[in-house]
Amino acid sequence: MSESGAAEPEEDAGRRLANEARERVHFEEEALGLADQVYRVARRMVGTREEAEELVQDTYARAFRSWKSFTPGTNMRAWLLRILTNLNTDRGRKIQRTPDQQPLEESDYYLANRLAAVEGEQALDQQQVVERLSQGGVVNALADLPHDFRDVVVLVDLGEFSYADAAQILDIPIGTVMSRLHRGRRILKKTLAEETLT
Amino acid sequence: MSDADCEKCEELLQGYLDRDLTPAEVKVAEGHLGGCDYCRRRYHFEAHLRRFIRTSASERMPAGLLAKLAELRGPTAEL
Numbered sequence: 001m002s003e004s005g006a007a008e009p010e011e012d013a014g015r016r017l018a019n020e021a022r023e024r025v026h027f028e029e030e031a032l033g034l035a036d037q038v039y040r041v042a043r044r045m046v047g048t049r050e051e052a053e054e055l056v057q058d059t060y061a062r063a064f065r066s067w068k069s070f071t072p073g074t075n076m077r078a079w080l081l082r083i084l085t086n087l088n089t090d091r092g093r094k095i096q097r098t099p100d101q102q103p104l105e106e107s108d109y110y111l112a113n114r115l116a117a118v119e120g121e122q123a124l125d126q127q128q129v130v131e132r133l134s135q136g137g138v139v140n141a142l143a144d145l146p147h148d149f150r151d152v153v154v155l156v157d158l159g160e161f162s163y164a165d166a167a168q169i170l171d172i173p174i175g176t177v178m179s180r181l182h183r184g185r186r187i188l189k190k191t192l193a194e195e196t197l198t
Numbered sequence: 199m200s201d202a203d204c205e206k207c208e209e210l211l212q213g214y215l216d217r218d219l220t221p222a223e224v225k226v227a228e229g230h231l232g233g234c235d236y237c238r239r240r241y242h243f244e245a246h247l248r249r250f251i252r253t254s255a256s257e258r259m260p261a262g263l264l265a266k267l268a269e270l271r272g273p274t275a276e277l
Contacts, residue, residue: 028271035267039259053263060267067272108208112243124239130246135254142255156216157248158255163218182212188251 027067031060034077041159042084044142045151059084075165082169085151103146105186106193114193133196141191149184152177157185203230207237215244 038059043052062083063070070079107113115132116124123129142150155166156177163181167174207230213219214227231238 024272032264032267035264036259039263040256043257044255049257049260053260053266056259056263057266057270061270064270064272108212108244109240111247112240115243116239121236121239124243127246129243130250133247133250138251138254142251154255158252160252163216185212189247 023072024067027070027072028064030076031063031067031080034080035060037077037159038080038084041081041154042088044139044154044158045085045088045147047143055084055088058087062087077159078161078165078169081155081159081161082171085169103187103190105183106190108182108186108189110186111189111193114197118197133192137192137195141188141195144191145184145187149180149187152180153184153188156181204234204237207231207234208240211237211241211244214241215248 035056039052039056042055042059043049046052046055059080063080070076112124115129119129119132142153145153151170152166155161155169156163161169163174163177166181167177170177207227210219210223210227214224219227231241
């Protein structure tokens with residue numbers, strides 16, 4: 001505070017605006033630094049690259065408009081993905097092909113057991129055994145998951161979010177995250193076994 | 199090792215890989231994995247599978263997207 005009376009409030013206001021502008025620039029740069037990680041998650045939540053690009057652009061447009069609602073020091077990647085999943089739910093769900101059927105899942109060991117039957121028990125120890133599965137097969141199997149399961153599997157297994165972060169991003173209870181994750185992974189493994197080993 | 203032990207281990211394995219077990223559960227899982235080839239092989243397989251899924255499904259941001267995102271920034275402020 002200076003003692004010179006009338007000019008001061010204007011100076012304060014100027015300083016406040018300058019600070020705010022600096023904070024905004026800082027926010028924008030941090031957000032842009034996360035774009036690749038945000039895109040990788042987005043890409044597996046929608047069907048095509050074009051949709052993913054559009055979704056990420058819509059996400060950033062909204063994030064830059066509402067940057068003040070982000071609390072500095074909290075997880076910005078989770079904050080961006082919360083916006084992204086909300087937008088995806090608002091716009092896309094009706095046109096996504098996966099109906100909400102509940103596929104049957106097998107046990108957690110199903111894929112391992114199927115591979116062991118083909119390759120032998122010893123093979124399970126080796127890194128190479130997973131390479132019997134194709135990368136494209138993984139992408140297809142993920143795309144085939146009903147979206148409720150897929151969103152959770154993508155956030156946790158690709159995005160490496162904690163259960164708690166995934167719960168916050170999707171606005172669902174943590175117990176729901178866990179059950180969808182466990183079921184989603186089993187469905188994924190069953191699909192991989194069917195695609196690759198039959 | 200009994201089948202019941204393997205079943206219990208199968209049940210705990212995903213949580214073990216997620217580091218989401220209680221210390222007591224970790225003890226059960228590790229106690230069993232230490233002595234059971236059948237489950238230990240499946241544990242290794244699941245760990246490899248997760249890595250394979252992550253790398254297979256991960257697709258880098260297309261060239262040009264970052265520039266498009268940067269254009270969405272707010273007006274340049276007078277600092």
